[in-house]
Amino acid sequence: MDTDGLLPALSALNRAAREASRRMARASTAARNAALHALARRLRAAPEALQAANAQDLAAAAHLDAPLRARLVLDAATLATLAEGCEQIAALLDPVGAMTNLQRRPSGIQVGQMRVPLGLFGMVFESRPNVSIEAASLAIKSGNACILRGGSEALHSNRALIQLVQEALREAQLPEAAVQLIDTPDRAAVGWLCRADIDLLIPRGGKGLIERVSAEATVPVLKHLDGNCHCYVDAHADLAQALTVVDNAKTQKVSPCNATESLLVHRAVAAEFLPRLAALWAAKGVTFHACPDSLPLLQRVTTAAVPATEADWGTEYLSLDISVKLVDDLDAAIAHINQHGSHHTDAILTTHHPSAMRFLREVDSASVMVNASTRFADGFEYGLGAEIGISTDKLHARGPVGLEGLTTYKWVVLGEGQVRT
Ligand SMILES: NC(=O)C1=CN([C@@H]2O[C@H](COP(=O)(O)OP(=O)(O)OC[C@H]3O[C@@H](n4cnc5c(N)ncnc54)[C@H](OP(=O)(O)O)[C@@H]3O)[C@@H](O)[C@H]2O)C=CC1
C-alpha cells in the first residue's frame, strides 16, 4: 500500500470493522467458540503459506539480536501452543451478557450491571506474530472487533495468521472484518489509529511508541509500556530460594517486558548472596551494573561487573545485563522501586510476613509478588487463557489484560411499570 492510498484504505477498513463489531457484539457464544476452534485447527495444520511467510520474515531479520529473532519464530511448537490457547479461551466462561450486582431498590426496580464488549479496539504491538493470534482470539471471545498493527519485521507472518483468523470467522459465519490487519510497515498508520473511529487504542511497546501515542491520540488509550522490573532480596530471605527465583527472573528469557532488570539487595545479606549469584551468572554471561558498595563483592567472583551510572536505575536492558544496588532497609527498597521502576512488575524475596505485606501494599506496580519470579506476570500464567499484554496504566485495566479487560459494563434496570415520584 503506498502512502497516497493509505488513508482511504484505512478509512474503508475502519468502516468495515465498525460494522463487524456490531455483529460480533450480538453473535452467540457458540458461534464465537466455533470460530476459536476453527482457528485452532488451522494453526495446528501449519499451512505451507504460513511457514513460507514466517521464513520470509526470518530471512529478513538476520541482522537482529538472537532474542528479537526468537520472538519472530512460528515453529510447530509455537503454533501448537497458540492452538491450545484458542481452545482454552473457547472453554472460558463467556463474559458477555453476564449480569451482576442486581439489587432491588425501595422503588421496586432492580438495578444491576451487564458486561458488554468494548466494541472496536486498535492495537499496535511489537514484532511478535503470536500476539496477533492472542489478540484476535481474545477479541473474538469477548465479542469485539479489532484492528491490529504488528511490528514491521513480522508483517508477512501476521498477514498469513490473520488470513487464518478470517477463514475461521467465515467458517463460523461471523464477519471476517472483525479482525483486520493494517497491512503496511508505514508508521503513518499508527498516527491514523490515534484518531480513528475506535473505542480504545492499545499501544504495546517501548517509550518511542508510547510518547507518540500519548501526544497524538484523541481516542481512549490503554498503555502497555516497558518493564523495568525489580527483585528485592530482603534481610530475611531464604537465600537459596532467592538465588533460584532471581536467576529465573533475569535469565529464563531476557527480551520480555516482565524480565527483571534491577536487583536490590539488603546490606545484611549482600556479602553472602551476591558472590553466589555472581558465580552462577559468570557462566551465563550476565553483566552487573553495580553500585559502589556491591561492585567489590561482585568483582571478587566475576569480571563482568561495571560501575552503575544514575541512568542504569531507569534502564530496561532486555539483555543479559542487570543493575544492582544495596539498600539499608525495606523503606529504601520500596522508595527506589517507586522512583525508578516502570510500575509493571516487582518482587520481594523474604520469609518475613510483615515485610512481604508492606511490599505488596506500598509498591505502586501492576503486579507485586512475594517469593516468585517476575516472569510470571503474564495472562496465560494468571489463568486468563492469553493476554493482550500487560497494562501499565491504572485505569480500566491493570497488569495482564484478558477477556474482562476487553469488556465494559452497562447499567441495567428491570421494572414492572414503576415510575419515579
Ligand atoms: N507491557 C507490555 O505488555 C509489553 C511491553 N513491551 C515493551 O516493548 C518494548 C520491546 O519491544 P520493541 O519491539 O522494542 O517495541 P517498539 O516500541 O519498538 O515497537 C512496538 C510497535 O510500535 C511501533 N512503533 C515504535 N515506535 C513507533 C513510533 N514512534 N511511531 C509509530 N509506531 C512506532 C513499532 O513499529 P515498527 O515495526 O515500525 O518499529 C511496533 O509495531 C519493550 O520496552 C517492552 O518492555 C513488550 C511486550 C509487552
Ligand SMILES: N[C@@H](CCC(=O)OP(=O)(O)O)C(=O)O
Ligand atoms: N507476558 C509475556 C511477555 C511478552 C513480551 O514481553 O514480549 P516481548 O517484549 O515481545 O518479548 C510473556 O511472559 O511471555
